[in-house]
Amino acid sequence: MKPLKPPISPFRLSSLLRLQKDPTLSLQLFQNPNPDSNRKKSFRHSLLSYDFIITKLGRAKMFDEMEQILHQLKQEIRFAPAEIIFCNVISFYGRARLPDHAIQTFDRIPDFRCQRTVKSANSLLDALLKCGEFEKMRELFLGIDKHGTPDACTYNILIHACCRIGSLDGAWNVFDEMQRRGVQPNAVTFGTLVHQLCLNFRLKEAFKLKKDMGAYGVTPNALVYTSLIKGLCGMGKLSSAFMLKEEMVKNKLKLDSAVYSTLIRALFNAGRKEEAFGVLEEMKEIGCKPDAVTYNALISGFCKEKDFEEAFRILDEMVEKGCKPDVVGYNVIIGGLCKEGKCSEARDFFEDLPRRGCAPDVVSYRTLFDGLSDCMQFKEAAVVLDEMIFKGFAPRPASITKFMDGLYQERNLELFSSVLNSLGKGNVVDLDTWRMAVLMVCKEDELSNSSKVVDTLMMP
DNA sequence: GTAGGGTTAG
Numbered sequence: 001m002k003p004l005k006p007p008i009s010p011f012r013l014s015s016l017l018r019l020q021k022d023p024t025l026s027l028q029l030f031q032n033p034n035p036d037s038n039r040k041k042s043f044r045h046s047l048l049s050y051d052f053i054i055t056k057l058g059r060a061k062m063f064d065e066m067e068q069i070l071h072q073l074k075q076e077i078r079f080a081p082a083e084i085i086f087c088n089v090i091s092f093y094g095r096a097r098l099p100d101h102a103i104q105t106f107d108r109i110p111d112f113r114c115q116r117t118v119k120s121a122n123s124l125l126d127a128l129l130k131c132g133e134f135e136k137m138r139e140l141f142l143g144i145d146k147h148g149t150p151d152a153c154t155y156n157i158l159i160h161a162c163c164r165i166g167s168l169d170g171a172w173n174v175f176d177e178m179q180r181r182g183v184q185p186n187a188v189t190f191g192t193l194v195h196q197l198c199l200n201f202r203l204k205e206a207f208k209l210k211k212d213m214g215a216y217g218v219t220p221n222a223l224v225y226t227s228l229i230k231g232l233c234g235m236g237k238l239s240s241a242f243m244l245k246e247e248m249v250k251n252k253l254k255l256d257s258a259v260y261s262t263l264i265r266a267l268f269n270a271g272r273k274e275e276a277f278g279v280l281e282e283m284k285e286i287g288c289k290p291d292a293v294t295y296n297a298l299i300s301g302f303c304k305e306k307d308f309e310e311a312f313r314i315l316d317e318m319v320e321k322g323c324k325p326d327v328v329g330y331n332v333i334i335g336g337l338c339k340e341g342k343c344s345e346a347r348d349f350f351e352d353l354p355r356r357g358c359a360p361d362v363v364s365y366r367t368l369f370d371g372l373s374d375c376m377q378f379k380e381a382a383v384v385l386d387e388m389i390f391k392g393f394a395p396r397p398a399s400i401t402k403f404m405d406g407l408y409q410e411r412n413l414e415l416f417s418s419v420l421n422s423l424g425k426g427n428v429v430d431l432d433t434w435r436m437a438v439l440m441v442c443k444e445d446e447l448s449n450s451s452k453v454v455d456t457l458m459m460p
Numbered sequence: 461g462t463a464g465g466g467t468t469a470g
Contacts, residue, residue: 258466296467
């Protein structure tokens with residue numbers, strides 16, 4: 001007879017949950033902590049366990065399961081959950097572009113015997129920003145006093161929102177407004193503004209702001225420096241960028257992989273590959289581990305040089321060094337191969353992604369679709385299109401136009417009609433593209449006589 | 461782990 005395992009304690013469960021990487025296994029553990037036990041008495045989960053499981057499910061976008069746990073948490077009268085749990089849930093929904101879910105979560109916080117403060121309001125503001133719901137952001141901000149006094153974080157999100165819509169003037173207005181309200185700008189405020197100035201190639205103003213920060217009692221941190229370094233690199237001022245890196249060292253700021261990835265990319269773009277390897281060496285010397293972004297910069301560099309052998313070698317090196325290649329790196333290779341007309345190889349590589357433990361994302365599909373389309377491999381492109389629509393992704397409108405135009409040039413009526421069908425079903429075509437397709441059909445007698453195509457177009 | 465930076469596509 002198998003010896004009975006002693007039942008697991010809530011405390012032990014929470015530490016198991018913390019260590020469990022797989023969200024599905026975590027959920028099983030949470031729902032059935034004592035599989036051997038016959039006791040059907042419900043397990044008294046700790047608040048920490050709830051916290052862990054909700055975070056894991058949210059990160060994995062397993063929202064139905066997460067909502068189920070939240071429902072269970074609501075029934076627990078033993079404790080009142082901390083607000084941070086809801087802040088996290090709101091930001092998960094924001095990242096997943098589900099603004100209504102984010103709003104609902106915020107509205108229901110009091111049902112959990114938890115007091116809302118400006119923190120969850122800020123989380124919602126940021127989630128709405130990520131979803132591009134600017135009108136809803138405005139609404140929330142106007143009524144934010146119900147939940148607390150706007151703090152630096154609130155204003156920083158608003159500044160970020162202004163930057164997103166390209167209004168630096170608006171950002172400065174918020175910057176002034178926060179000071180009128182007695183809220184001091186902090187490192188994040190300046191980091192956001194400097195970054196935006198650099199994006200707009202307004203380096204001079206960015207550097208002036210870096211200097212002016214001191215008057216607010218804020219010193220430039222690594223993020224401010226990284227923005228400036230990237231800005232300089234973008235203007236081709238590499239030696240200034242390197243000088244800034246040395247200034248970071250002088251100011252005892254830790255150099256991280258972000259700084260180095262920027263420099264490596266810039267060196268490759270400037271055709272100074274050898275120096276890029278020198279930078280990589282320096283990283284090793286100071287104990288800064290290259291991460292996926294660093295390696296991706298190298299992969300991108302090699303792809304631009306059409307040196308795919310080296311690009312693939314970097315992938316191997318990543319695996320060797322224990323750095324998991326990510327979807328961005330794979331997308332770079334797919335795009336690079338397509339650009340060189342090697343779209344069959346790109347497709348083979350794309351199909352190999354699952355085996356390599358990577359799920360293709362919307363960029364992977366779009367890149368491959370565009371590549372096949374450019375190579376006139378319309379049949380293959382159509383297969384990719386169907387698959388991406390099935391996955392809930394959509395091609396860029398310009399890609400569809402180009403693709404349909406190619407089919408039209410080839411007089412490939414059959415594929416034209418079946419693609420229209422897919423596009424209609426997937427509901428991924430905007431009105432302009434649809435109009436263009438109709439026009440193309442009508443212009444072509446041979447095609448317009450085909451009732452099959454007309455039927456497709458008439459479809460609701 | 462309420463907010464800001466680095467790699468891809470556009």
